[in-house]
Amino acid sequence: MRVLRYGERAWLLEPDDPATVLSLAAAAAELGSVAEVVPAARTVLAVLVDEARPDTVAAELRSLTPTASARRSGGDVVLDVHYDGADLTDTAAELGVGVDELVRLHSTADYVVAFCGFAPGFAYLRGLDERLHAPRLPSPRTRVPAGSVGIAGEFTGVYPRESPGGWRLLGRTDAALWDLDRTPPALLTPGTRVRFRPA
Amino acid sequence: MIEVVAPGPLATVQDLGRPGRLALGVPRSGAFDRAALRLANRLVGNDDGAAAVETTLGGLAVRFVDAATIALTGALCPGAPGWGTAITVGAGTTLRLGAPRHGLRSYLAVRGGIALDPVLGSRSTDTLSGLGPAALRAGDMVPVGSSAPGEVSGAHVGAAPPDRRPLAIRFGPREDWFSAAARRHLLTTVWAVRSDCDRVGVRLDGPPLVRDRGGELPSEPVLPGAVQVPADGRPIVFGPDAPVTGGYPVIAVVLDLDRVAQLRPGEAVRFRPGSG
Numbered sequence: 001m002r003v004l005r006y007g008e009r010a011w012l013l014e015p016d017d018p019a020t021v022l023s024l025a026a027a028a029a030e031l032g033s034v035a036e037v038v039p040a041a042r043t044v045l046a047v048l049v050d051e052a053r054p055d056t057v058a059a060e061l062r063s064l065t066p067t068a069s070a071r072r073s074g075g076d077v078v079l080d081v082h083y084d085g086a087d088l089t090d091t092a093a094e095l096g097v098g099v100d101e102l103v104r105l106h107s108t109a110d111y112v113v114a115f116c117g118f119a120p121g122f123a124y125l126r127g128l129d130e131r132l133h134a135p136r137l138p139s140p141r142t143r144v145p146a147g148s149v150g151i152a153g154e155f156t157g158v159y160p161r162e163s164p165g166g167w168r169l170l171g172r173t174d175a176a177l178w179d180l181d182r183t184p185p186a187l188l189t190p191g192t193r194v195r196f197r198p199a
Numbered sequence: 200m201i202e203v204v205a206p207g208p209l210a211t212v213q214d215l216g217r218p219g220r221l222a223l224g225v226p227r228s229g230a231f232d233r234a235a236l237r238l239a240n241r242l243v244g245n246d247d248g249a250a251a252v253e254t255t256l257g258g259l260a261v262r263f264v265d266a267a268t269i270a271l272t273g274a275l276c277p278g279a280p281g282w283g284t285a286i287t288v289g290a291g292t293t294l295r296l297g298a299p300r301h302g303l304r305s306y307l308a309v310r311g312g313i314a315l316d317p318v319l320g321s322r323s324t325d326t327l328s329g330l331g332p333a334a335l336r337a338g339d340m341v342p343v344g345s346s347a348p349g350e351v352s353g354a355h356v357g358a359a360p361p362d363r364r365p366l367a368i369r370f371g372p373r374e375d376w377f378s379a380a381a382r383r384h385l386l387t388t389v390w391a392v393r394s395d396c397d398r399v400g401v402r403l404d405g406p407p408l409v410r411d412r413g414g415e416l417p418s419e420p421v422l423p424g425a426v427q428v429p430a431d432g433r434p435i436v437f438g439p440d441a442p443v444t445g446g447y448p449v450i451a452v453v454l455d456l457d458r459v460a461q462l463r464p465g466e467a468v469r470f471r472p473g474s475g
Contacts, residue, residue: 004371004372004373005369005370005371005372005452006371006372006422006425006449006452007369007422007424007425007452007453007454008369008452008454008474010422012371012372012419012420025222035218035219036218036219036221036222037222038221038222038420038443038444039222039420040417040418040419040420040444041417041418041419042417042419043417043419043420044420045221045419045420045422047221047422115222115418115444116222116223116224116443117224117418117442117443117444118224118442118444119224119328120220120223120224120225120328120330121223121224122224123224124418161329180318180319184220184223185223185319186223186224189222189223190222
């Protein structure tokens with residue numbers, strides 16, 4: 001694992017095996033010297049508490065032993081999806097699969113939230129069938145409705161609120177992905193396991 | 200209650216933001232110049248993290264419906280009755296700030312704090328993700344808290360002189376995406392602040408920084424202060440409303456974000472390796 005400097009109040013951890021990111025994040029979060037951890041695609045950021053000495057924390061982080069086995073820490077969520085997205089037909093054609101096959105592949109896989117980013121509550125779900133890996137739209141939309149289910153590259157995800165976006169839209173869900181009256185407000189947090197079910 | 204007569208180019212309510220929710224995709228947000236916010240709050244006896252008004256290039260005009268004790272800090276704006284000290288204003292007083300000659304962001308703290316409803320524990324306007332109150336507009340009536348935990352300070356701190364020293368950075372985490380020549384280039388170039396600098400990032404102009412390797416960087420976490428180098432080679436120093444992840448390499452991290460808050464469009468910026 002590489003421990004990379006991120007200013008004087010954080011370290012960026014890059015494990016040899018990207019499959020250990022969530023386990024590493026959970027282990028780092030247990031340290032009293034770490035205020036918050038942020039998992040991403042291949043790395044974990046560990047932000048230090050105010051009084052921590054960076055070099056001491058770096059040594060603590062190096063001694064962590066993450067595992068590739070998914071920790072059963074996150075919850076399970078099933079999202080009902082209306083597969084009527086604006087990019088469904090074009091994406092199926094570009095990928096060389098039928099629309100029915102695309103829906104079947106997308107709705108039979110098991111996903112896990114790898115990390116959140118882009119917008120509050122926007123979860124990057126890993127587990128998308130390789131046959132559905134497609135680049136982002138050449139030009140992003142200025143307005144994507146809340147609840148839109150999209151794919152981009154190796155990820156699938158759901159737009160928690162209306163926003164601009166360049167993912168290919170396959171459908172929509174009525175589930176509240178982001179609710180400020182809920183704790184946490186995000187329905188999908190790192191480690192949550194997710195399945196999509198045709199509505 | 201305070202009535203906003205004119206917000207200037209951009210006036211927002213800011214406290215110390217929403218730390219602890221980066222993993223949910225929630226930026227930290229909060230005052231860009233946190234030392235200036237803390238100072239203003241201490242002068243009027245508030246908690247360090249009470250909500251205040253952050254102005255951008257001055258221009259703020261407000262009318263105090265009730266008598267208030269206030270303090271102004273950050274970039275010195277003409278037109279204020281005092282700077283870096285607690286001031287008592289009577290009911291009906293109008294405060295009009297001109298544009299600062301140096302610096303960009305100023306803070307108006309009111310004893311009792313701005314009392315708008317918090318969102319996820321903070322009253323900060325997050326200009327990227329839309330959390331928190333909207334930016335202030337003419338005619339807004341802004342509530343003020345009725346009490347403060349501390350005494351009003353008698354200190355006269357005044358205004359800080361402009362700080363033109365190079366900004367201290369620490370290289371990393373992705374300095375290995377750049378050659379030694381490119382890293383020197385970051386330090387030897389006099390960069391210019393672009394006009395599209397905002398609370399998300401301060402974009403810089405100059406001869407482009409050339410990456411040593413191609414390919415994409417899978418999304419990785421980003422913090423305020425990160426110096427990200429997009430494909431066009433022109434660095435961006437991220438501010439408090441930065442997204443929580445980014446896909447371009449971060450060559451270095453600026454150590455003093457408060458100084459970044461005060462960089463103005465067109466201003467010259469240099470970097471130096473350093474700590475503290």
